[in-house]
Amino acid sequence: MAYDYAPYPYVPPKGLTEAEPRHPVAIIGAGPIGLAMAIDLAQRGVKSVVMDDNNVVSVGSRAICWAKRTLEIFDRLGVGERMLEKGVTWKIGRQFHGHDEVYAFDLLPEDGHKYPAFINLQQYYVEEYLIDRARDFPDIIDLRFKNNVIAHEDKGDHVLLTVDTPDGEYTLEADWYIACDGAGSATRERMGLSFEGQTFQEQFLIADIEMEDSPFGDEAVPERWFWFDPPFHPGKSALLHMQPDNIYRIDLQLDVDADAKEEATEEKVLPRIKAIVGDKPFRLDWMSVYKFRCIKLDQFVHGRVIFVGDSAHVVSPFGARGGNGGIQDVDNLGWKLAAVLQGEADEGLIGTYHDERSHGSAENILNSSRATNFMTPKTPIEALFRSEALRLAHDQPFAQKLLNSGRLSVPCSLEGFDLQTPGTAQIAPGRPAVDAPLSGPDGDTWLIEEVQGQFTLVGFGDVTLPQIAGLKRIGINQRADYPCFTAKANHAMRRYGADIAYLFRPDGHVCAVFKKPSQAEVQNAMDRAMAQSSEDAA
Amino acid sequence: MTIYPDRLSPNQDDFYNQLMDAHDGLTEAESHALNARLVLIMANQIGDPGILKDLIDTARGYAHV
Numbered sequence: 001m002a003y004d005y006a007p008y009p010y011v012p013p014k015g016l017t018e019a020e021p022r023h024p025v026a027i028i029g030a031g032p033i034g035l036a037m038a039i040d041l042a043q044r045g046v047k048s049v050v051m052d053d054n055n056v057v058s059v060g061s062r063a064i065c066w067a068k069r070t071l072e073i074f075d076r077l078g079v080g081e082r083m084l085e086k087g088v089t090w091k092i093g094r095q096f097h098g099h100d101e102v103y104a105f106d107l108l109p110e111d112g113h114k115y116p117a118f119i120n121l122q123q124y125y126v127e128e129y130l131i132d133r134a135r136d137f138p139d140i141i142d143l144r145f146k147n148n149v150i151a152h153e154d155k156g157d158h159v160l161l162t163v164d165t166p167d168g169e170y171t172l173e174a175d176w177y178i179a180c181d182g183a184g185s186a187t188r189e190r191m192g193l194s195f196e197g198q199t200f201q202e203q204f205l206i207a208d209i210e211m212e213d214s215p216f217g218d219e220a221v222p223e224r225w226f227w228f229d230p231p232f233h234p235g236k237s238a239l240l241h242m243q244p245d246n247i248y249r250i251d252l253q254l255d256v257d258a259d260a261k262e263e264a265t266e267e268k269v270l271p272r273i274k275a276i277v278g279d280k281p282f283r284l285d286w287m288s289v290y291k292f293r294c295i296k297l298d299q300f301v302h303g304r305v306i307f308v309g310d311s312a313h314v315v316s317p318f319g320a321r322g323g324n325g326g327i328q329d330v331d332n333l334g335w336k337l338a339a340v341l342q343g344e345a346d347e348g349l350i351g352t353y354h355d356e357r358s359h360g361s362a363e364n365i366l367n368s369s370r371a372t373n374f375m376t377p378k379t380p381i382e383a384l385f386r387s388e389a390l391r392l393a394h395d396q397p398f399a400q401k402l403l404n405s406g407r408l409s410v411p412c413s414l415e416g417f418d419l420q421t422p423g424t425a426q427i428a429p430g431r432p433a434v435d436a437p438l439s440g441p442d443g444d445t446w447l448i449e450e451v452q453g454q455f456t457l458v459g460f461g462d463v464t465l466p467q468i469a470g471l472k473r474i475g476i477n478q479r480a481d482y483p484c485f486t487a488k489a490n491h492a493m494r495r496y497g498a499d500i501a502y503l504f505r506p507d508g509h510v511c512a513v514f515k516k517p518s519q520a521e522v523q524n525a526m527d528r529a530m531a532q533s534s535e536d537a538a
Numbered sequence: 539m540t541i542y543p544d545r546l547s548p549n550q551d552d553f554y555n556q557l558m559d560a561h562d563g564l565t566e567a568e569s570h571a572l573n574a575r576l577v578l579i580m581a582n583q584i585g586d587p588g589i590l591k592d593l594i595d596t597a598r599g600y601a602h603v
Contacts (some may be wrong), residue, residue, distance in 0.1 A: 370551050373558065380571040381561045385554075391600055398544035402554055 015170035033309030034180030035130035040334030053148035065320035087119030103400035106221035185311035197295030318406035335506035352417035360412035436492035461498035
């Protein structure tokens with residue numbers, strides 16, 4: 001059944017009739033990134049006003065592949081379990097050359113994790129769940145539909161916004177302006193920021209079809225199938241994904257000079273789909289012809305204006321690094337912005353958002369450009385290498401690994417960045433928490449539920465944790481006067497090692513490790529993670 | 539035909555990208571010449587005549603597939 005795009009109500013904002021008190025945070029764009037940002041801040045007690053020029057969720061499925069790390073962040077934001085329940089869980093990707101399967105990869109070969117490698121879930125469901133969640137904070141999140149920000153001016157200690165509504169224009173002030181207004185960011189355009197990078201000439205057709213019988217044939221298990229030179233679409237590439245509600249995503253590479261308008265018509269699309277699914281009945285739910293670019297802003301933070309998600313960086317879709325990258329931006333910025341607004345950290349902490357996420361975004365761009373280059377050879381020599389790699393991949397393991405239909409989103413490591421205290425451990429400082437099942441005083445739980453949201457010191461095995469104001473402590477496989485848990489099936493001990501303490505940042509990244517943590521050492525590591533020099537802390 | 543263990547990963551994408559970059563801006567004839575030089579240099583690095591014969595036979599074997 002087609003998704004019901006019910007509009008959200010427009011309410012005339014107060015600013016139309018009287019001056020509004022200055023808002024701590026204005027979030028521009030109520031897509032997945034803007035909504036997640038508002039919820040993250042709300043959970044930390046920070047108020048925001050969220051403005052969107054539209055009043056319906058994403059039209060079309062758009063972002064569908066949500067990675068494990070994203071789901072763990074969404075778990076912290078209160079929507080992870082709902083997404084998991086509705087989404088289609090998968091972890092196997094198969095790559096075909098012509099008629100033959102040449103290589104399959106398993107993205108999560110081990111168990112003992114709350115969330116799977118990936119779920120597929122249409123962006124409109126994700127936005128719907130996030131809006132529902134945002135409404136759990138009626139006094140903290142001020143959600144304004146059909147409020148189109150048409151101008152903004154950085155005043156140094158705040159930003160002045162001009163907003164257009166069906167009832168006319170008004171202005172409002174905010175301490176911080178968070179641009180979550182997507183790949184075509186009007187904020188970025190207004191500021192005249194250069195946004196140039198690699199543009200790919202190839203065009204792709206994306207089509208969602210609803211059908212009772214699976215186009216995967218007898219394989220009832222949802223997987224990601226990718227074809228190089230498939231029999232039904234010779235000389236090009238094709239990608240197939242399953243979504244909830246019996247909807248399947250088909251992505252087909254088109255000719256460089258294909259007419260985008262003509263390709264996005266039923267006359268052109270239906271025969272292409274029939275070539276794949278045969279005579280099985282289906283309904284065309286959504287289609288789009290697109291090109292893409294791989295670009296990021298030089299700076300994600302411009303004074304009081306911060307770019308988050310696609311407004312800061314865009315990638316090719318192969319690898320699911322767009323939406324998943326954006327959610328990691330939110331995860332990184334939320335606790336930092338809250339700490340600055342609540343006077344716990346200096347503004348310098350905001351600059352580390354740029355450092356860490358610009359790095360993450362560069363990694364995503366590198367991987368997605370390489371995948372796209374492999375899929376769309378530019379010269380006869382590139383095509384020759386690709387075709388011989390495919391030929392060898394029928395037998396040779398090394399050539400199978402060379403096939404690149406997208407290196408799927410993996411969590412970004414922040415190793416080596418200033419906020420982390422250097423150290424050696426199985427999970428090195430900078431890496432995000434690796435999940436594991438635990439059982440504790442209140443029954444079964446997961447490591448990611450216990451270590452995300454605030455600074456948390458976790459002792460694994462025989463190690464004693466000092467008490468520090470503002471620091472949560474938990475023990476695993478130990479007895480102490482703070483909450484202690486047992487590592488189920490020993491997963492946690494195997495993943496983290498024994499007799500060691502890990503300090504997690506509020507976004508779940510490890511920022512320090514200790515063999516024998518002293519109060520001073522842990523305090524220094526926390527100060528460092530808040531971008532406070534040790535002299536300030538003394 | 540020999541099946542060789544994978545020794546390129548996890549750096550296979552770095553290698554492939556470097557290889558494509560090396561061909562950037564060359565004519566097709568220049569690219570074939572580059573490939574020939576590369577094969578000769580790699581052969582010298584491998585050195586072992588038995589391994590080289592086996593590699594040549596395996597690569598040649600795919601010509602009939």
